[in-house]
Amino acid sequence: MGEPRIMDIKDQPGFRTIAIICLLVLYVPVLILMIFSLNSGSLVTHWEGVTLGWYGTALLNEEFHSAARNTMIISVTATIVSTICATLAAIGMTRVKPWPGLAAAFMVINLPLMVPEIITAVATLSFFALIAGTLGLNFGIGNLILAHTVFCIPFAYMPIRARLEDMDLTLEYAAADLYATPWNAFRRITLPLLVPGIMSGAALAFIVSFDDFTITQLVAGPGQTTLPLYIWNQIRRPMTPEINAISTILLMVSILFVSVSFLIARRRAK
Amino acid sequence: MATATLSPTTISKAALFEAQAAKAGARRNRLLSLPALIIIGIFGVLPLLIICVYSFLVAAPYGGVQWHFSADAYLNFLFQRDIFDDTLQFTPDFLIIYLRSFLFAVVTTVICLLLGFPTAYFMATRPPAQRNWWVLMITIPFWSNLLVRTLAIMFIIRDEGLINNALIGLGVIDKPITMLYTNFAIQLGLLYAFLPFMVLPLYSSLEKLDFRLIEAGYDLYATRRQVLWRVIIPLSKPGIIAGCLLVFIPALGAYVTPLILGGGIHLMIGDLIAQQFGSGRNWPLGCAQALILMAAVLVALYFYVRNTSGKVQHG
Amino acid sequence: MSRKKLMAAVSSAVLLWAVPALADGELHIYNWGDYTNPKLIEKFEKQYNIKVTLDDYDSNETMLSKVRAGNSGYDIVVPSDYTVKIMIDEGLLEKTEPNAMPNGKNIDPRFLNIYWDSGRHYTVPWQFGTTAFAVNTDKYKGDIDTLAILFNPPDELKGQINVLDDVNTVMHAAERYAGVPRCGADKANLKKVNDILMAAKPSWKTFSYDTITKITSGDVIVTEQWNGATYRSRQKIPAIKYSYPKEGIEGWMDNVAVLKGAKNLDNAKLFQDFLMLPENAAMISDFAGYDNGIAGSHKFLTPDFANSPELNPPAGAPTPEFVPPCPPDVVEIYNKIWTNLRK
Numbered sequence: 001m002g003e004p005r006i007m008d009i010k011d012q013p014g015f016r017t018i019a020i021i022c023l024l025v026l027y028v029p030v031l032i033l034m035i036f037s038l039n040s041g042s043l044v045t046h047w048e049g050v051t052l053g054w055y056g057t058a059l060l061n062e063e064f065h066s067a068a069r070n071t072m073i074i075s076v077t078a079t080i081v082s083t084i085c086a087t088l089a090a091i092g093m094t095r096v097k098p099w100p101g102l103a104a105a106f107m108v109i110n111l112p113l114m115v116p117e118i119i120t121a122v123a124t125l126s127f128f129a130l131i132a133g134t135l136g137l138n139f140g141i142g143n144l145i146l147a148h149t150v151f152c153i154p155f156a157y158m159p160i161r162a163r164l165e166d167m168d169l170t171l172e173y174a175a176a177d178l179y180a181t182p183w184n185a186f187r188r189i190t191l192p193l194l195v196p197g198i199m200s201g202a203a204l205a206f207i208v209s210f211d212d213f214t215i216t217q218l219v220a221g222p223g224q225t226t227l228p229l230y231i232w233n234q235i236r237r238p239m240t241p242e243i244n245a246i247s248t249i250l251l252m253v254s255i256l257f258v259s260v261s262f263l264i265a266r267r268r269a270k
Numbered sequence: 271m272a273t274a275t276l277s278p279t280t281i282s283k284a285a286l287f288e289a290q291a292a293k294a295g296a297r298r299n300r301l302l303s304l305p306a307l308i309i310i311g312i313f314g315v316l317p318l319l320i321i322c323v324y325s326f327l328v329a330a331p332y333g334g335v336q337w338h339f340s341a342d343a344y345l346n347f348l349f350q351r352d353i354f355d356d357t358l359q360f361t362p363d364f365l366i367i368y369l370r371s372f373l374f375a376v377v378t379t380v381i382c383l384l385l386g387f388p389t390a391y392f393m394a395t396r397p398p399a400q401r402n403w404w405v406l407m408i409t410i411p412f413w414s415n416l417l418v419r420t421l422a423i424m425f426i427i428r429d430e431g432l433i434n435n436a437l438i439g440l441g442v443i444d445k446p447i448t449m450l451y452t453n454f455a456i457q458l459g460l461l462y463a464f465l466p467f468m469v470l471p472l473y474s475s476l477e478k479l480d481f482r483l484i485e486a487g488y489d490l491y492a493t494r495r496q497v498l499w500r501v502i503i504p505l506s507k508p509g510i511i512a513g514c515l516l517v518f519i520p521a522l523g524a525y526v527t528p529l530i531l532g533g534g535i536h537l538m539i540g541d542l543i544a545q546q547f548g549s550g551r552n553w554p555l556g557c558a559q560a561l562i563l564m565a566a567v568l569v570a571l572y573f574y575v576r577n578t579s580g581k582v583q584h585g
Numbered sequence: 586m587s588r589k590k591l592m593a594a595v596s597s598a599v600l601l602w603a604v605p606a607l608a609d610g611e612l613h614i615y616n617w618g619d620y621t622n623p624k625l626i627e628k629f630e631k632q633y634n635i636k637v638t639l640d641d642y643d644s645n646e647t648m649l650s651k652v653r654a655g656n657s658g659y660d661i662v663v664p665s666d667y668t669v670k671i672m673i674d675e676g677l678l679e680k681t682e683p684n685a686m687p688n689g690k691n692i693d694p695r696f697l698n699i700y701w702d703s704g705r706h707y708t709v710p711w712q713f714g715t716t717a718f719a720v721n722t723d724k725y726k727g728d729i730d731t732l733a734i735l736f737n738p739p740d741e742l743k744g745q746i747n748v749l750d751d752v753n754t755v756m757h758a759a760e761r762y763a764g765v766p767r768c769g770a771d772k773a774n775l776k777k778v779n780d781i782l783m784a785a786k787p788s789w790k791t792f793s794y795d796t797i798t799k800i801t802s803g804d805v806i807v808t809e810q811w812n813g814a815t816y817r818s819r820q821k822i823p824a825i826k827y828s829y830p831k832e833g834i835e836g837w838m839d840n841v842a843v844l845k846g847a848k849n850l851d852n853a854k855l856f857q858d859f860l861m862l863p864e865n866a867a868m869i870s871d872f873a874g875y876d877n878g879i880a881g882s883h884k885f886l887t888p889d890f891a892n893s894p895e896l897n898p899p900a901g902a903p904t905p906e907f908v909p910p911c912p913p914d915v916v917e918i919y920n921k922i923w924t925n926l927r928k
Contacts (some may be wrong), residue, residue, distance in 0.1 A: 010395040010481060012388070012498055016822060019392035022385050022465065023407060029422035029462070030411045032432075035519065036422070043821055044421055045802040062623065085306035092302030099296040107302050107571055112314050113516070114567040116523035118544040119560040122324075122553070122650070123317035129654035131318070138656065150314040153306050155467075158512040159474040163506035196477045198894060199402065200470035203409045204516070207466065211416040214525060214544070222454050222613035222658040223638040233618025233641035236794045238874075239819045241423075254413040256561040258406065330918040331669050333646050334653055334873045354776050430803040450804065451791055533791030534750055536928055548610045548646045549752045550924050551916075565712075 015194045030251075037244035054245035064246050065222065067230040070141070071250075072227060074216075075209040077145050082152035083202040087160055087194070089153075091186075094164040110158075112151040117214040121150065125218040140221065147219045148209045155208050156201035163197030325557035333551045343558035364542070364559065371539040372454075374528075375521040378460045382468040383510065385461075390472035390509070391502070394479065401477065408466055416463075420530050423459060424450055451533035459527040464520070468513040472478050475509025476502075519567055523560075539563060601648035602715060609634040612852040615651075615659040617839065618643055620712075629859055635852050643794075652677055652844060654772050660847035661856060663711050666838045667753065667910040670701040681842040681854050683709045688861035696838065696878040701910045708840035709857045710878025712813075712869060715898075715905045716796040716835040719796075723824040724806045732762040732830045734807055736785045743788040747799045747808035749881060750792040752923040754809065755782070757908055761833040768911035779922050786926060811837075812823075812895040813874035819895075827895050829902035836905025838878060 015170055023167030037055070089109060093102060112120065124147045132138045139146065171193075175185040213228040220229065227250060231243050283483030325343050327335040333514055350361045393404040411419070426432045427449040434446035479502065487497040503510070525540030534541065539559070610633075614621070618641035626637050638658070642648045645668040651657045652672070664672055672678050683689050684697070684705040692705060702708045720729045725742060735916040736759060738746060748755060752876045760767055773829050793799060801821045810818070815827040841860055843853040859865055866877040867885030876896050883891045890896070898905075911919065 010484070012391060012502075013496060015391050017389035018385060019387040022389045022494065026408070026411045026462070026465065030418050032422040033414055033418050036425075041821075043798070043801055045425065046796055046821060066638075081309075084428055085309060089303040089306035092299035096299050097296065099299055101300075103572060103576055105307055107568060108310055108315065109303075109306055110515075110519075110571060111318070111564075111568075112310060113522070114519050114564050114571075115314075115318065116540055116543050116563065117525055117559050118540075119321055120314075120317070120556065122547060122556075123321045124313070125650065125654050126320045126324075127313070129319035129656055132656040145314045146309070150310055153436055154308060155516065157306070158516050159471040159509075162471045162475045162508040162512035163478065165475075166505070184583045185526055191378050193478070196401070196405075197474040199405055200474040203405060204467060204470055205413040207409060210413065213416070217642070218650060220640065222615070222640055225640045228415055228417070230618070230641065231415050233643045235417075235643060236617070236796075236814075237619040238797045238814070239795075243415070251410070251414045255410060262402065262406075328699055329917075329920075331913040331920075332668075332910070353918060353925065354772050367928065426804075428802060428804055456717050461800065530795075533747075534793055534927075535651065535789070535791060542928065545924070545927060547650070548644060549750055551646070551752075552924065555924075 078148035086156035090160040121218040152205035159200035279489035344553035388470035395475035455531040712875040713838035745806040
């Protein structure tokens with residue numbers, strides 16, 4: 001009789017295959033996008049040969065620089081602010097005794113999720129124009145950051161809430177029994193447990209803000225063009241592989257940025 | 271353990287203390303929710319009030335609104351005056367578009383769930399050090415620009431695109447399969463765009479799965495399938511619901527992807543509303559259409575939160 | 586370095602990077618996407634030591650929405666002909682009198698007394714062109730100089746047509762095909778047009794502005810297109826031919842205007858004057874791919890482009906028609922027909 005096979009309790013049949021296929025399929029268009037950035041032809045649809053020329057054009061393109069700068073400033077700030085607000089709100093609204101107005105608060109937080117983008121765009125444009133006209137208040141790029149934060153909050157909120165629901169409260173009760181202050185209990189028990197939820201929420205918020213075009217188009221002021229706006233507005237014009245080069249550059253920079261942050265965080269944790 | 275004598279004063283003091291603690295707790299929770307509520311309240315809800323006002327105004331010929339009251343926009347949702355003889359007729363066209371969007375959103379949610387659940391489970395069962403990298407892996411494709419990514423999808427599925435050329439070259443088919451500018455293309459685009467919105471909340475919920483419970487299930491002679499259906503899935507319910515909401519609701523109003531991949535012939539709610547602010551030049555109608563959509567979704571959400579909040583779980 | 590110091594350093598670096606450089610003056614331009622030659626802007630910036638910001642929009646409607654909302658912050662916008670008329674009527678443009686500027690004499694006399702700005706008191710020509718359609722003659726060999734290709738296509742073209750998502754372009758083309766006047770309020774005529782459109786829609790594949798990609802990728806054989814876009818498409822597929830329909834052809838012109846209340850009014854006027862020099866106008870055409878309205882600029886263009894069939898209609902082709910905006914009641918019917926068509 002041979003050794004009994006050790007069963008991996010975590011394994012579910014077919015799940016690994018589906019997961020790998022999904023990830024691969026997600027990457028195919030991105031790879032094509034990147035390959036076409038090397039296209040020496042001047043259209044995004046016909047392949048004509050290899051060249052690095054478009055990267056040169058992109059790197060010298062002033063509009064690309066300013067659009068990329070704006071996009072990063074807006075999306076990173078909006079992600080950070082919205083994730084913080086969403087985390088606080090999720091803690092205050094999940095697993096707690098229902099306080100008066102909880103249902104209404106939940107609907108307010110998820111309101112931006114259900115508004116069609118063009119409506120948010122027109123509404124926000126009108127609103128900012130109104131307060132600029134009557135109160136003289138214009139926050140510059142802050143207008144865009146606020147607009148983005150608004151629709152990022154529900155995307156950050158839901159994964160964090162999902163994590164909090166059903167989370168084991170006994171750990172926090174134990175901390176309380178051990179005389180931990182609420183802040184300490186939060187910082188050293190709840191927050192670390194929440195991290196995967198917070199990361200998922202931040203990732204979603206970033207994706208949503210990074211790609212936003214409709215709302216940014218109407219709310220942006222002079223000098224606030226973002227990358228999606230810059231690329232999309234070329235739709236009536238011949239689209240060259242420069243937009244592929246631009247996308248690839250930004251993609252690489254984002255990956256680099258996040259990898260470096262990760263490595264720094266890991267080294268500090270050691 | 272010796273119990274202190276419970277005199278009536280002690281009991282009421284304890285009750286008072288608990289009530290105060292509960293109130294302080296409620297106050298604390300309200301305060302915690304305040305930043306999010308203030309930001310959305312001022313910059314999300316107030317602008318929407320402007321939209322409500324607009325929906326009751328008259329459209330100006332070249333876009334914008336004229337400040338006369340009119341409920342025509344809402345009337346036009348179901349009834350339209352024939353352009354030429356002015357008779358009022360029931361027009362199901364907008365309802366059909368809403369239904370179409372609804373179906374797309376449902377199919378997208380279901381398929382995202384079927385594909386996303388295994389993916390999230392896979393990610394959640396990787397060794398802890400690897401998990402963050404898997405989260406990165408799933409989100410990286412979305413750090414490229416949406417339009418360029420959609421163009422890449424078009425390159426793959428168009429009549430003279432990658433798939434058709436490959437299949438024709440291999441001799442599997444002789445005429446290209448039409449995929450682009452059809453409902454199939456729209457569905458594909460939606461699935462692609464919304465997969466991470468299902469996977470990430472699911473992952474967030476599955477990651478904290480206590481595998482001792484699964485082990486217990488196996489100890490009780492459950493099969494893999496039983497463990498899946500009776501332990502794992504119920505435990506990941508919050509993640510499933512969060513993922514479904516994050517996919518279904520935005521998919522209802524999706525605009526860019528269906529427009530480009532559908533070619534503008536198969537209208538969905540997002541395109542329809544966006545058109546009213548563009549070449550359709552009917553802002554009040556666009557506002558009314560959006561408000562009707564939102565009202566329907568709000569009602570559904572309200573019932574969700576009533577049923578899930580207040581469930582304080584003890585581990 | 587402590588974490589706090591690192592954060593401070595990074596934040597300052599980011600802020601410094603984000604703050605724009607200071608110059609003598611500023612100019613904020615709001616133009617169509619990918620429509621402004623960066624070299625032109627550089628030349629202007631160097632000549633006058635003005636810092637220029639350039640932002641884009643994708644349609645007149647978007648630009649109008651922002652301008653109407655007020656406090657847009659822009660000095661210069663580039664509306665199309667009918668949009669200029671609307672903006673002047675709504676009091677949104679500054680009367681800068683380009684006709685009296687030093688280079689004003691260079692404006693092509695054909696475009697001096699046009700309906701949207703007769704005498705050029707507000708605007709300067711940027712680019713102009715015609716709108717018809719292009720056909721890939723590799724795939725269709727018949728006569729293309731008729732609007733029947735769009736509205737009553739032969740069988741091999743059914744389902745292979747892209748139409749612009751633009752109410753004016755499509756309505757006017759249908760009116761020409763029906764033989765009825767533009768902007769007519771006659772209900773019977775409008776009904777005729779409506780019926781033509783509804784009958785033609787099943788033969789159309791897509792409604793899109795992305796015309797160059799659509800025809801060069803083979804998605805469609807025919808696409809409504811602007812002449813400059815056809816020139817670009819023809820560089821990829823030489824068989825693509827621009828049609829000059831016998832029923833009539835639409836003309837359009839994008840113009841440079843200064844917004845009322847613009848903060849940098851003097852710089853904006855300098856820019857308008859700058860654009861009326863033939864060699865600068867040629868720089869615009871070189872980049873954007875269309876003809877411009879400044880006399881004497883053609884000698885600065887490449888001969889292949891200056892002599893192309895897209896810029897030079899063949900003998901016997903109809904004159905391009907610049908159509909003014911219709912009266913509001915007619916526009917309302919147009920919008921209703923269009924919403925009905927697009928849903």
